[in-house]
Amino acid sequence: MPAPLTLTRHGAVARLCLDRPTLHNAFDAALIAELTAALDALAGDASVRVVVLEGRGASFSAGADLNWMRAMASADEGANRDDALALARLMRSLDRLPRPTIARVHGAAFGGGVGLVACCDIAIGVPEAKFGLTESRLGLLPAVISPYVIAAIGSRQARRWFATAEIFDAAEALRIGLLHQVVPADQLDAAIDRQVALLLKAAPFASADAKRLVREVAAATDPDRLDHDNAALIAALRVSPEGQEGLGAFLDKRVPRWVE
Structure with a gap:
C-alpha cells in the first residue's frame, strides 16, 4: 500500500x-x-x-x-x-x-x-x-x-x-x-x-517562537503579568546569541549569519 x-x-x-x-x-x-x-x-x-x-x-x-x-x-x-x-x-x-x-x-x-x-x-x-x-x-x-x-x-x-x-x-x-x-x-x-x-531571512528562533508569543498574549488575563513577561522576553532576546547577531548585523550593515 x-x-x-x-x-x-x-x-x-x-x-x-x-x-x-x-x-x-x-x-x-x-x-x-x-x-x-x-x-x-x-x-x-x-x-x-x-x-x-x-x-x-x-x-x-x-x-x-x-x-x-x-x-x-x-x-x-x-x-x-x-x-x-x-x-x-x-x-x-x-x-x-x-x-x-x-x-x-x-x-x-x-x-x-x-x-x-x-x-x-x-x-x-x-x-x-x-x-x-x-x-x-x-x-x-x-x-x-x-x-x-x-x-x-x-x-x-x-x-x-x-x-x-x-x-x-x-x-x-x-x-x-x-x-x-x-x-x-x-x-x-x-x-x-x-x-x-x-x-529564512528572519532569525530562526524568533520566527519559530512568534506563534508562542501570539498564543500567550491572546490568552493573557493579567495585564501586569503580561507586561512583566514580555519585558523579560525581549531582554532575554536582546542578550541571546541570536539577538546579538541580529542587532550587530543591523548596526554593522551586514547580512546576519543565519541568512542562507
Whole structure:
C-alpha cells in the first residue's frame, strides 16, 4: 500500500505532502498517525526552519475518509473518543510545531482539512479552492478542530459556518481570515517561495517562537503579568546569541549569519 504521506527536504525547508490523491487526501487513522509522527520528527530537527504542508491531486484534503467514518460509526463511544484524541494530537502538533508552517491550498479543504489550514501559521490558496465545515450535515460538529478554526476566523464567523455547513470559496476564506492570500494557480508556488524566503531571512528562533508569543498574549488575563513577561522576553532576546547577531548585523550593515 502506498504511503499516505511524503516528506521531502530542500535545505532548511521541509515539505509534507498528503499523498492519497484518489481519495482527495482524506484522513484515516494511518494518515493521522504518519502526519503526527512526521511533525514530531521535524520538531526535533534543528536543521529544519520552515515546513510547507500541501496535498497531491485535485484536493488539499477532503476531511474524513468514508471507510474510516463507516468504521467509527460502528465503534463504541470509547473507541471514538480514542480516535478523536489522535486527531486532536495531530492538530495540536501542527499548531504548536516549533517551526513556521505554510499551508499550500491548491484545492478543496473540508472538515479536518480546514483544521490543517487553520493550524498553519501562513495559508495561501488559489481562487478555485473550496472550503466547508460540513460536519453538521451528518449530525456532528467540528469539535476537535474548533479551537484552531475559531482562532483563525473568530467566534462570530465560526457560529455561522459550524451551524450551516455551507461551502464557501477562497475569497470568503480570505475575508474571514482562514487564508492570508489568494493567488492564481500559476502563481501559487511563487507565492509560497516568497514566504519561505522571508522566513529564512528572519532569525530562526524568533520566527519559530512568534506563534508562542501570539498564543500567550491572546490568552493573557493579567495585564501586569503580561507586561512583566514580555519585558523579560525581549531582554532575554536582546542578550541571546541570536539577538546579538541580529542587532550587530543591523548596526554593522551586514547580512546576519543565519541568512542562507
